[in-house]
Amino acid sequence: MTDSALKLKLxxxxxxxxxxxxxxxxxxxxxxxxxxxxxxxxxxVSWIGEVYKSTFVTxxxxxxxxxxxxxxLRLYCATNRWSYMTSFYGIVxxxxxxPMYLSLISGDVTYLLMIRILRVLRIFRVLKLAxxxxxxxxxxxxxxxxxxxxxxxFATVLVLSMIFGSLMYVVEGPAHGFTxxxxxxxxxxVTITTVGYGDITPQTPLGQVVASFVMLTxxxxxxxxxxxxxxxxxxxxxxxxxxxFCESCGKSGHExxxxxxxxxxxxxxxx
Numbered sequence: 001m002t003d004s005a006l007k008l009k010l011x012x013x014x015x016x017x018x019x020x021x022x023x024x025x026x027x028x029x030x031x032x033x034x035x036x037x038x039x040x041x042x043x044x045v046s047w048i049g050e051v052y053k054s055t056f057v058t059x060x061x062x063x064x065x066x067x068x069x070x071x072x073l074r075l076y077c078a079t080n081r082w083s084y085m086t087s088f089y090g091i092v093x094x095x096x097x098x099p100m101y102l103s104l105i106s107g108d109v110t111y112l113l114m115i116r117i118l119r120v121l122r123i124f125r126v127l128k129l130a131x132x133x134x135x136x137x138x139x140x141x142x143x144x145x146x147x148x149x150x151x152x153x154f155a156t157v158l159v160l161s162m163i164f165g166s167l168m169y170v171v172e173g174p175a176h177g178f179t180x181x182x183x184x185x186x187x188x189x190v191t192i193t194t195v196g197y198g199d200i201t202p203q204t205p206l207g208q209v210v211a212s213f214v215m216l217t218x219x220x221x222x223x224x225x226x227x228x229x230x231x232x233x234x235x236x237x238x239x240x241x242x243x244x245f246c247e248s249c250g251k252s253g254h255e256x257x258x259x260x261x262x263x264x265x266x267x268x269x270x271x
Contacts, residue, residue: 010077014070029070036063064100071097142233149228157221161188164214168202171210176203192218 016022036059043049043056071093078084085094165185172178177200178187187200191214202211 007077010073011079014074014077032063032066036060036067039063060100064097067093067097138236139233142229142236145236146228146232150225153221153224153228157192160217161185161192164188164192164210164217167210168207172202172204172207176207177201188214191215192221194218194222 012019013021013025039056039059042052043060049056074084074090074093075081084090162181162185165188166181168187169178169181169184172184178184183200190197191211194215202208
């Protein structure tokens with residue numbers, strides 16, 4: 001097999017998802033990513049990390065070498081290596097293997113904290129899963145379509161927070177923990193989002209009345225961004241279905257993963 005033929009074959013397997021080999025490669029890689037992230041999470045638990053330290057180190061190097069081979073193969077068969085290297089997924093692929101190699105260089109005890117920070121970067125492996133979530137494109141389009149409405153909503157919430165925060169600063173004052181307007185705005189945001197840390201609480205009757213209005217306001221507006229996104233998401237899904245029509249009979253409204261027309265049974269065009 002010539003070099004160009006080998007690259008073409010590898011490109012079809014590694015970057016493609018249609019061939020059986022490509023699907024198998026993707027599934028193996030997904031499981032490897034999930035297992036490597038699981039190892040990172042278990043290693044962060046102190047008693048588990050101490051008992052199985054050598055096992056985790058071995059597994060980490062196994063996954064690092066595996067992803068290094070994958071990264072090298074992607075570079076080898078990529079149509080444009082520089083474009084892949086500077087792309088989002090190329091950077092993520094590099095970040096997923098770099099920390100383990102950098103930990104070999106930083107051997108001094110004073111750099112142990114830096115090594116732990118570098119090890120946390122291995123969680124970037126999970127971002128590689130986004131390659132295989134094709135339906136995420138619909139969600140991304142819905143988010144982009146609703147960004148202006150959501151921005152206006154958050155701007156309104158910010159204005160309300162500043163008004164309520166300033167009012168609470170006047171009513172409660174530094175004696176009850178509302179030492180400044182920014183601190184009072186922080187309390188308002190915590191309350192209006194129904195988080196309620198409880199580190200600052202109103203003590204005066206008037207302050208408690210204002211706090212009640214803030215809580216009721218929070219319950220009134222907390223579902224607004226969800227409603228905005230849901231409406232845009234429904235519009236995107238409906239648009240996607242309406243534009244998947246059968247070329248044989250003209251029937252529309254097919255599911256995104258449908259292969260055949262529900263009316264005549266002919267093959268549907270790719271979504």
